Amino acid sequence: MMSGRPKHLQHFGTIALNTFLEARHNKVLHIGGGFAAALIIFSLFMGEVSLFQNDKVVKDVGLACISLFGVFVAIFLGVNTLYRELERRTIYTIVSKPIDRYEILLGKYLGMAIVLLAVVVMMTIYLYLVTAFMEGRVDFSLLPAIGLIFVELLIVAAIAVFFSSFSTPFLSGFFTVGLFVIGRVTNALGEFGQRSKDPLFKFFATGIQRVYDLKAFDLRIHVVHGFPIYREDFWYPVLYAAFLIAFLLVLSIVLFQRRDFK
Amino acid sequence: MLFPQRRFSVLNGSRREAHFLILCLLDLRYPKFVKVIEVDRLSKDYRQHFWLPLRRVLNSVSFEVKPGEVFGFLGPNGSGKSTTIKILLGIIFSSEGVARIFGKPIGDRESKRRIGFLPENPYFYEYLTSKQFLKFHGQLMGLDSKTLEHRASKVLELVGMVGTEGMYLRNFSKGMLQRIGLAQAIIHDPDLVILDEPMTGLDPVGRKEIRDLMLHLKEQGKTVFFSTHILSDVETICDRVAILNKGKLLACGTLDELISVDIKYIDMVWSHPTNELESFLKSLDTKITRSKETIYLKLEPNRDEKLKDFESRVNSIVEKGMNYGGQLQSLSPKKDSLEDVFVKQVGHLSSRV
Numbered sequence: 001m002m003s004g005r006p007k008h009l010q011h012f013g014t015i016a017l018n019t020f021l022e023a024r025h026n027k028v029l030h031i032g033g034g035f036a037a038a039l040i041i042f043s044l045f046m047g048e049v050s051l052f053q054n055d056k057v058v059k060d061v062g063l064a065c066i067s068l069f070g071v072f073v074a075i076f077l078g079v080n081t082l083y084r085e086l087e088r089r090t091i092y093t094i095v096s097k098p099i100d101r102y103e104i105l106l107g108k109y110l111g112m113a114i115v116l117l118a119v120v121v122m123m124t125i126y127l128y129l130v131t132a133f134m135e136g137r138v139d140f141s142l143l144p145a146i147g148l149i150f151v152e153l154l155i156v157a158a159i160a161v162f163f164s165s166f167s168t169p170f171l172s173g174f175f176t177v178g179l180f181v182i183g184r185v186t187n188a189l190g191e192f193g194q195r196s197k198d199p200l201f202k203f204f205a206t207g208i209q210r211v212y213d214l215k216a217f218d219l220r221i222h223v224v225h226g227f228p229i230y231r232e233d234f235w236y237p238v239l240y241a242a243f244l245i246a247f248l249l250v251l252s253i254v255l256f257q258r259r260d261f262k
Numbered sequence: 263m264l265f266p267q268r269r270f271s272v273l274n275g276s277r278r279e280a281h282f283l284i285l286c287l288l289d290l291r292y293p294k295f296v297k298v299i300e301v302d303r304l305s306k307d308y309r310q311h312f313w314l315p316l317r318r319v320l321n322s323v324s325f326e327v328k329p330g331e332v333f334g335f336l337g338p339n340g341s342g343k344s345t346t347i348k349i350l351l352g353i354i355f356s357s358e359g360v361a362r363i364f365g366k367p368i369g370d371r372e373s374k375r376r377i378g379f380l381p382e383n384p385y386f387y388e389y390l391t392s393k394q395f396l397k398f399h400g401q402l403m404g405l406d407s408k409t410l411e412h413r414a415s416k417v418l419e420l421v422g423m424v425g426t427e428g429m430y431l432r433n434f435s436k437g438m439l440q441r442i443g444l445a446q447a448i449i450h451d452p453d454l455v456i457l458d459e460p461m462t463g464l465d466p467v468g469r470k471e472i473r474d475l476m477l478h479l480k481e482q483g484k485t486v487f488f489s490t491h492i493l494s495d496v497e498t499i500c501d502r503v504a505i506l507n508k509g510k511l512l513a514c515g516t517l518d519e520l521i522s523v524d525i526k527y528i529d530m531v532w533s534h535p536t537n538e539l540e541s542f543l544k545s546l547d548t549k550i551t552r553s554k555e556t557i558y559l560k561l562e563p564n565r566d567e568k569l570k571d572f573e574s575r576v577n578s579i580v581e582k583g584m585n586y587g588g589q590l591q592s593l594s595p596k597k598d599s600l601e602d603v604f605v606k607q608v609g610h611l612s613s614r615v
Binding site: 013 | 308348351352353354355371372374375377379380381383384385386387389390398399401402403404443446456
């Protein structure tokens with residue numbers, strides 16, 4: 001008897017769960033997580049050397065750790081999960097099943113998103129435990145910043161999946177890191193362009209910032225220093241991320257559909 | 263599921279489909295005239311690197327596999343066997359030619375639902391237990407949890423892996439991995455099982471187990487298509503074989519069609535030979551080998567000599583030899599084996615590179 005559930009959903013779920021299980025057993029991610037957790041503890045001591053800024057330092061370093069470790073996981077998984085299936089030829093048995101290639105790719109992406117969510121949730125709980133120990137209360141104002149960190153990680157994972165749909169892990173990792181760094185500096189480039197007197201450079205610099213700007217996902221300064229966060233500060237980046245991720249995944253599917261798995 | 267998964271429209275006046283339905287009902291099996299696999303002038307070009315020219319690894323290969331048969335796909339390493347299988351399963355795309363499975367183009371979801379596949383040197387997710395592994399593949403086949411539970415127990419029993427449900431695949435030996443791989447290939451009770459080098463790296467017992475399993479599948483009416491270069495396996499279980507080399511199909515047919523029925527030579531052994539017998543055998547225009555108590559000779563038919571004449575000549579030699587006081591210990595006619603056919607077709611090792 002065949003399952004009554006829609007096949008696509010079942011396939012996404014099966015592939016995603018397997019991706020999650022694979023990541024759960026990955027030692028590199030465990031070590032990275034341990035390192036990030038140790039850094040948050042270390043921020044307690046860094047706070048001690050600041051002038052009455054202990055809580056801000058801990059929150060700032062804590063959010064930076066969630067972001068950095070998340071980016072590491074997104075890139076590591078993004079460039080490796082698809083490649084591993086090809087390298088170990090486990091993809092052969094999957095492709096031979098009644099499953100479309102786009103289901104494999106989207107299932108993998110969904111699995112990565114679940115892993116990233118688990119990472120962000122665990123690190124957030126950890127950060128809250130540390131701040132609660134220090135302040136004696138739970139500061140929920142950090143949540144919008146953590147939410148946007150997660151959305152940014154989804155973009156980074158989509159970039160990594162895009163490159164890994166046609167390239168090796170090394171090149172995919174290289175390009176993804178490159179695009180991530182570019183995304184973090186386009187904001188500064190845009191501001192620089194605004195002040196420039198060269199119309200061509202101004203057009204180029206502000207244009208890039210409008211199309212691709214990952215700094216928009218960074219609300220760390222706002223939440224740490226208590227600056228106001230408006231609704232559009234959160235929802236515009238989320239909407240932008242949805243379009244960018246959809247665009248990247250469609251491109252990845254187009255490339256993956258035509259690929260020979262030698 | 264031996265009955266074809268087709269929808270018939272008898273009432274809408276399609277005579278051809280009505281005819282098809284009647285034939286199916288009479289046969290109560292998958293009709294013989296529907297080919298399980300049809301490969302028509304299939305070619306594949308590869309480029310090792312983008313700056314290198316295209317290399318043809320599969321060259322206009324055509325063959326058919328009929329329902330219920332065990333079909334052996336023979337060829338040396340690099341002959342194009344795995345490439346053909348990958349094209350059939352949609353893992354890679356053909357450069358030219360057409361292939362169909364159950365009459366449908368490659369990649370069709372319905373036909374894929376009826377295929378089970380075991381790749382060469384399979385690597386499976388080592389962090390899964392064998393039960394989780396079967397569940398993963400069963401879910402991809404669209405099986406519901408109740409059927410999956412039942413089928414998992416059944417296939418584990420079939421491949422002799424009962425009791426390993428909770429074992430992680432990382433602890434499995436090569437033979438166990440091969441068997442669990444086979445279990446995932448048949449978890450959904452497929453009509454066609456495709457196995458790429460299923461005997462590679464297995465010990466004689468493991469090979470026999472896989473062979474027995476293939477015969478069991480055949481008994482159940484399944485079609486088995488497998489690639490190998492172990493000829494003894496092919497001779498034991500295959501109904502038909504195809505021989506491939508350098509991407510070209512050299513021969514295809516039943517074993518009887520490929521292996522010559524003619525006698526190639528006769529081995530004759532005489533024990534306790536007398537001097538007269540030895541002189542007589544030496545007078546024959548053939549090479550003899552003398553040991554302390556036996557004489558061995560190899561009798562080959564002369565060029566253009568008919569089988570009947572050769573047999574008469576051998577009979578006459580035996581008769582005369584016995585008259586000279588010899589004791590005939592053995593007389594064994596030798597025919598071409600599949601190995602001879604294979605070597606003849608494929609040629610010397612150096613010519614394969």
